[in-house]
Amino acid sequence: MKLRFNRSQLCIPYALFLACFVIAPLIVIVYYAFTNGQGQFSFSNFVNFFSSTNTLGTLLYSFALAFSVTLVCLLIGYPTAYILARSNFKKKYVLLMLFVLPMWINFTLRITALKEILSVLEGNISAYPFLNSVIGMTYDFLPFMILPLYTSLLKLDKSLSEAAEDLGANKLTVFLRITLPLSVPGIVSGITMVLLPSMTNYVVLDMLYNSTYIMGSLIGSYFSAYDWNNGSMISLVLLVIIFIVTLVTNRFSDKDAERGTVL
Amino acid sequence: MKKALKIFWLAIVLAFIYVPILVLAVYSFTDASMVGASGGFSFNNYINLFADEELRNMIFGTVALALICAAISTVLATMGAIGSYYSKRVPKTLLNTANQVPVVNADIVTGFSVCILLIVILRISKDTFIPLGIGHIVLTAPFVYLSILPKLKQMDNSLYEAALDLGATPAQALFKVVIPQLIPGILSGFMLAVTLSLDDYFVTTYTKPSTFDTISTYVVNATKGSQTETKTALWALSTIIFLIVITAVVLMNVLSQKGGKANEKA
Numbered sequence: 001m002k003l004r005f006n007r008s009q010l011c012i013p014y015a016l017f018l019a020c021f022v023i024a025p026l027i028v029i030v031y032y033a034f035t036n037g038q039g040q041f042s043f044s045n046f047v048n049f050f051s052s053t054n055t056l057g058t059l060l061y062s063f064a065l066a067f068s069v070t071l072v073c074l075l076i077g078y079p080t081a082y083i084l085a086r087s088n089f090k091k092k093y094v095l096l097m098l099f100v101l102p103m104w105i106n107f108t109l110r111i112t113a114l115k116e117i118l119s120v121l122e123g124n125i126s127a128y129p130f131l132n133s134v135i136g137m138t139y140d141f142l143p144f145m146i147l148p149l150y151t152s153l154l155k156l157d158k159s160l161s162e163a164a165e166d167l168g169a170n171k172l173t174v175f176l177r178i179t180l181p182l183s184v185p186g187i188v189s190g191i192t193m194v195l196l197p198s199m200t201n202y203v204v205l206d207m208l209y210n211s212t213y214i215m216g217s218l219i220g221s222y223f224s225a226y227d228w229n230n231g232s233m234i235s236l237v238l239l240v241i242i243f244i245v246t247l248v249t250n251r252f253s254d255k256d257a258e259r260g261t262v263l
Numbered sequence: 264m265k266k267a268l269k270i271f272w273l274a275i276v277l278a279f280i281y282v283p284i285l286v287l288a289v290y291s292f293t294d295a296s297m298v299g300a301s302g303g304f305s306f307n308n309y310i311n312l313f314a315d316e317e318l319r320n321m322i323f324g325t326v327a328l329a330l331i332c333a334a335i336s337t338v339l340a341t342m343g344a345i346g347s348y349y350s351k352r353v354p355k356t357l358l359n360t361a362n363q364v365p366v367v368n369a370d371i372v373t374g375f376s377v378c379i380l381l382i383v384i385l386r387i388s389k390d391t392f393i394p395l396g397i398g399h400i401v402l403t404a405p406f407v408y409l410s411i412l413p414k415l416k417q418m419d420n421s422l423y424e425a426a427l428d429l430g431a432t433p434a435q436a437l438f439k440v441v442i443p444q445l446i447p448g449i450l451s452g453f454m455l456a457v458t459l460s461l462d463d464y465f466v467t468t469y470t471k472p473s474t475f476d477t478i479s480t481y482v483v484n485a486t487k488g489s490q491t492e493t494k495t496a497l498w499a500l501s502t503i504i505f506l507i508v509i510t511a512v513v514l515m516n517v518l519s520q521k522g523g524k525a526n527e528k529a
Contacts, residue, residue, distance in 0.1 A: 007433065011346020011358060014339050014404070018361040021401050025376030026364070032379060080276050083269045097512055102280055104458050104508045108482035109501040113283035115486070116290075116298035142280070192367070200369040203464055203479075207486050216371050216465075223375065223469060228383055235372045246367050 029239070032232035045233035055218065059237070062199040062214040065130070069137040069198040070191055073145040076138065077190060081149035082179075085156075096150055100143040107140050111207045114139050118208070129210035136204040137197075144193040152186025153179075188252040192245055200238065284505055291498035296491040308499035311492060318481075318496060325461060325477040332399035333407075333456035339400065340407035341449055345441065348415040362405045374398055374466035382470070394470035402466050403459050407452030414448035 036042040049055050084096055102110060114136055118125045125132055156179065164174045200216035213221075215238055222231030286298060291309075295302030312318055347358040365373050381387045381394040389395070418441070426436035442449075464479035471480065478500070485493045 007437070008346050008350040008354070010342040011344075011350060011354070014343025014346070014408070015354070015358055015361075017339055017400070017404070018343075018358070018364075021377060021380070021397050022361055022364050025373075025380040028380045028384060029372075029376045076276060076279075079272055083273060087269075094516060097516065098277065099280065101508060101512055102284070104462075104511075105284070105501070105504050106462055106478050106482070108464065108479045108486075109497065109504065110284065112482060112486060112497060113287040113501060116287060117283045119297070120299040139279070139283075142276075196367075196369050200371045200465075203483055207483065216369075219371055219375055220468075223378070228379055231375060232379065235375050238369055238372050242367055242369065242372075 026239070029232045029235050032229050033236040036229060045229050048230060049233050049237065055234075058213045058215060058218055061212055062216075065133055065137070065214060066195050066198040068130075068134050069141065070194045072134060072138045073142055073194045074187065074190065077142060077145035077149055078187070081146050081153055081186075084146075085150050085153035092154075096146075099146050103143040108203065108207070110139065111136055111204055115208055126209040129205075129208070129212060132208045133205050133210045136208050137194075137201065140201070140204060141194045141197060144197075145190040148189040148193065149183065149186040152183045152189075156182050185252050188249045192249050195245065196242060199241070284501070287498050288502040288505060291495070291502045296495060308495045311496040312499045312503075315493075315496065318493070318500075321476045321481045322478065322500070324475060328395070328399060328477065329457045329460035332396055332460050333403055333453050335396075336400050336404035336407050336456045337449060337453045340404040340452065341411055341442075341445065343404075344408050344411040344415060345437075345445075348412065362408050365401055365405045366409070369465075370402065370463065371465040371469075373401060374469035377401060377466065378469040389470065390472040390474075392472065392475070395467065395472070395475070398466040398470040399460050399463065402463060403456035406455050406459060407449075410452035410455060411445055411448040414445045418444050 033045055034041060034043065036044055080099060084092060084099070087095065089095055115125065118132055118135070122128060122132075160182070161174045161178050164178050165171075169177070199214060200219075202214050202216035202220055205212070205214060205217065215234060218234045219231050219238075222228075222234065290298050290302075292304060292306070293302035294305040294307055343358065343362075347355050350358070377394065377398045381397065382389060387393050422440050422444075423436050426440045427433065431439065461478065463477070464483065467477050467480055471477070476484070482497055485497060
């Protein structure tokens, strides 16, 4: 009994670390979001956020951008993952690697490369801010969509769709009623990996000359203005969104497709 | 016909992924100042990349930061994962939940909250690199933890007990029996930590000393400026990283195939 106790003690440093640098900062964020610069309790940051058309517009723009990016990633990623998972190619894994390999190249360098190409294609890239942001983020996040989709499609039992075909279903029915529903965990986990970063990664927008703000840019500008309170409010809004998304997606959770098992 | 369509689709997606990187790679060997401009063959970008002290320091700093933080993360999270695996249900759930927070959280919120706690409230100077280091460990350790847990579940528990019965101390049993079985998980966790740290922009921006830059923050600043020499030197950097990544992936595939064959025999 004593020996087991010894082993579980190993987690104490990590538990302390998480408490000090993960949980405590979150509490601090909540505290700062509801106090003013003098440390007094106040709803002014909250009111600031929800009464300003600027910040609400930013929230809407972030959602619009994030949904577009997620949709495009899904539309490109799903067929790709499907073809890869169903291919008879002996070394499927190598083929998959080709598609997710860019993940390991620094994203700012990849966006630089994309920017050069877009400049050649479009001439003046600042003329299409929204389109370019969608392209840029899709370029950045596509591997994170393909990977969980591939994992869940690969695990899918082929005999189920064969059985459906034997029983007279056509290919479309098989896909809509067997394959698609069974790959929902992969879809959901892909969506979570793309949706949140595309609401916050303002660097992609900056680098592609899109001067419209998203939620991340608000935090960035409050950070530069040393306005910790309003910055915390934006972080809190994001935390609430993340919390809701997590609650929804936990219903479909698929452990193998999580980001932690990427390598 | 259908097969051709599939290959066509894959080819288009691959083109989308690789054309920008490859075009940049080709142009990195020219003296052109932008893609599309004509230029002659030249190694200037590569020479600049290694001759410029600022660029050299930046690359060295990024890699050093990633390796040091990944190493600390790996030790912390490995101990954490082993500890939590043998803990009672409540502490285990608490730890797993806390560990999940940075995983699902947006990097920018992680960075901002660490910045407020350490720099604004505790007044730790950014120049000590402590906020930056802690920020990167917060960012990477949870992923190491997640990559070790499955290996713990696969492990045969009786081996540890057997080691104890045969007279090993708990420490010996841990280092000679438990940890060796976790090594694949620890290694992939470490690699993941390195790549996450290398790729990070947000945590770094909010916690770094003003004189220090990682590749991400440097590239973002460089694209705002108009120094073409720096810009084209970064093309060379991008190409070098691309080549390193490809080599690493090929090596990993070759090694894992050998490992796979060894496992099949055993």
